[in-house]
Amino acid sequence: MIRIEHAVKYLDKKVVLDDVNLEFEDGKIYGLRGRNGAGKTMILRAIAGLIHLKHGTITIDGQIIHQDIDFPPELGLLIESNNVLPDFTLRKNLQLLAKIRKVATDEMIDEAILRVGLDPKDRRKVRQYSLGMKQRAAIAQAIFEQPKLILLDEPTNAIDLDGVKSMRAIFEQEKQRGASIILASHNPEDLSVLADEVIDMAEGKVINAQ
Template identity: 45%
Template sequence: MKLIANNIHKKIKGKTILNDISLEMETGNIYGFWGRNGSGKTMLFRALSGLMKIDSGNIYWNDKELHKDFAVLPSQGIVLEHAGLYPNKTGVENLLYLAQLKGVIGKREVEEAIRRVGLDPADKRVFGKYSMGMKQRLVIAQAIMEKPDVIMLDEPTNGLDEAGIKEIRQLIEQEKERGALILLASHNQEDMKILADQVYKIADGRIERKGTEL
């Protein structure tokens, strides 16, 4: 299965934030997007997922076009900071609420995802009381819990200690082995070196270089 972008452009308030980006990515691979903060990584993920409409160009998933055949990618998990999580709910409550929106999985799968990221499903602390590292783990659990075809991770190791970074990198590798297409945005060069099969360097909303190394 492939995710393809052809010459996509996007402006916000007259400023170009995505500039003539073309990509072709297949499942079973990790694609790294490396660049400084503000380079366009997050906006690219928002466009590819369907969360933001582009001004021109086309995005295809398995020969079907985004915003024509479907509004958002039909099988995706995405990490964009802590969006959509409620500070007054526990980890399980948060993910169960999100799971019920699609009705694909239930409590067992939610608890399994929480364990996979190193959290305890029985923890009664609410999300607002989590440490930064715990919050990061929970949003990653949200992204993988439905075993989606496409996983987009924006700075997935932010806020994690050395042990946590190692655990999440192993989890990302496991999702690749499962056959997911993984997009990984980071300014951490080590994440790119260890995880990415192909790396795109992005700056000012444009792909400057691609290859197997930075």
């Protein structure tokens, strides 16, 4: 369970989160909808512990971000530009990340790479990938440890139509596994197909949740 209470955030004296109150349950997919600057990415960043709020709290399973914990303990993350290291293969990237939590095996890494339509034996460095392949790589990074919480910012960007269908199927599978998924997307079909609940945002405020 994730609870956001009275979240306020300023950037350059501008309000980017304006008294946001939300709850997210386990095993559901939530869609964040709104124009650029509406606050969607800022919500994801706050939940991930990447920013500090001016006011309010974010609680993950009873633990407050930046008070009890620095970030969610089981987190898969794709926010804006992906953080896959460009001078390593994708497999090496995931192996390096796996050393932090010591959860994922080489078999889990290979399975995640295959699931997103890439080849774990590909010796190319990530910087040699196309934009669509880089996006698939970022999704592999978000899911390979089978986290309880997955945050996705525009996850189907730069991916071809067949690939989009495959990625949506992966997100559904992760939901069935019990993960909570919060995704921000400008693609209305992503939200209509995937989201159990859509949250509309504008100017840092929640204007509708359904």
